[in-house]
Amino acid sequence: QQQVKQSPQSLIVQKGGISIINCAYENTAFDYFPWYQQFPGKGPALLIAIRPDVSEKKEGRFTISFNKSAKQFSLHIMDSQPGDSATYFCAASIKGGSYIPTFGRGTSLIVHP
Amino acid sequence: NAGVTQTPKFRILKIGQSMTLQCTQDMNHNYMYWYRQDPGMGLKLIYYSVGAGITDKGEVPNGYNVSRSTTEDFPLRLELAAPSQTSVYFCASSPKLQAEAFFGQGTRLTVV
Numbered sequence: 001q002q003q004v005k006q007s008p009q010s011l012i013v014q015k016g017g018i019s020i021i022n023c024a025y026e027n028t029a030f031d032y033f034p035w036y037q038q039f040p041g042k043g044p045a046l047l048i049a050i051r052p053d054v055s056e057k058k059e060g061r062f063t064i065s066f067n068k069s070a071k072q073f074s075l076h077i078m079d080s081q082p083g084d085s086a087t088y089f090c091a092a093s094i095k096g097g098s099y100i101p102t103f104g105r106g107t108s109l110i111v112h113p
Numbered sequence: 114n115a116g117v118t119q120t121p122k123f124r125i126l127k128i129g130q131s132m133t134l135q136c137t138q139d140m141n142h143n144y145m146y147w148y149r150q151d152p153g154m155g156l157k158l159i160y161y162s163v164g165a166g167i168t169d170k171g172e173v174p175n176g177y178n179v180s181r182s183t184t185e186d187f188p189l190r191l192e193l194a195a196p197s198q199t200s201v202y203f204c205a206s207s208p209k210l211q212a213e214a215f216f217g218q219g220t221r222l223t224v225v
Contacts, residue, residue: 009153034213043117043203043216044156089155100146100171101214105155 003027004092006104013111019077021107023090026071030092034101035064035075038087047088048075080111115139119204119217126194126224134189134220136204144207145187146214147171147179149200156203162187194224 005024013019023033034049050057050064050073057064063076077084087108091101120135138145143164148156158171162181176198178190187206191198201221205214 006155036214041218043205043218044214045216046213049213100158100161102158103148103156105153 003102004090004104006090006107008107009105010108011110013080013109015080015082015111015113017080017111019075019080019084019109019111021075021088021090021109022072023074023092023104024070024072025092027092027094028071029094030102031095032093032101033064033066033073034091035062036089036091036103038089038106040086044089077109080109082111082113085109085111117204117206117215117217119202119220121220122218123221124223126191126222128194128196128224130194131190131192132194132222134191134202134204134222136187136189136217137185138187138204138206138215139185140206140208140215141184142206142208142215143184144209144214145181146205146207147177147187147189148203148205149173150203150219151200159189159202191222196224198222199224 035047036044037047038044048059061078066073087106089106090104093101117138146161147159157173160179162168168179201219203219205216207214
């Protein structure tokens with residue numbers, strides 16, 4: 001059973017455009033939602049994270065939007081650049097039980113120059 | 114700081130062979146994890162450890178074993194390699210619960 005569903009599987013965006021990646025979850029006990037970025041041949045690295053007490057968090061060109069009632073959260077990359085081309089993973093974890101993050105299946109983003 | 118170091122980077126195994134994937138971290142993190150990454154499938158947790166001497170199974174533990182004798186080291190053992198274990202393996206560590214996980218560079222394993 002996939003606890004965190006991520007879409008789309010792949011995404012192609014023109015330079016300067018907005019990239020949007022969506023994740024949905026079922027377990028309402030999840031209360032920490034990080035996003036990881038992975039370049040080819042490298043391990044994932046934390047990009048940005050959010051907790052459900054806020055609806056949005058912004059760091060530079062990267063924004064997480066969180067909709068608690070819909071059990072969805074999304075990553076928005078504004079002014080997408082070729083250097084943003086990577087695989088992006090959303091994840092979720094529970095504070096009061098298993099703390100280990102559950103990952104989505106990943107989104108391969110290509111930003112064309 | 115080197116962070117999380119994995120060795121080897123690449124390995125080809127024959128069916129039935131065994132090997133140990135090494136992982137060490139120099140950040141004094143209590144929590145360590147092993148994931149496998151298959152195309153389009155994301156990261157699947159194999160085993161994790163919350164401290165020296167404590168390990169537990171993740172989502173896909175069959176065919177693997179781990180030990181955690183020190184805070185720094187968390188090796189992953191494959192006893193009888195099978196083609197289904199062809200994957201990229203990542204070791205990660207984190208300082209506390211719900212904190213950033215730091216990943217190693219990965220080990221690409223092929224079983225033929």
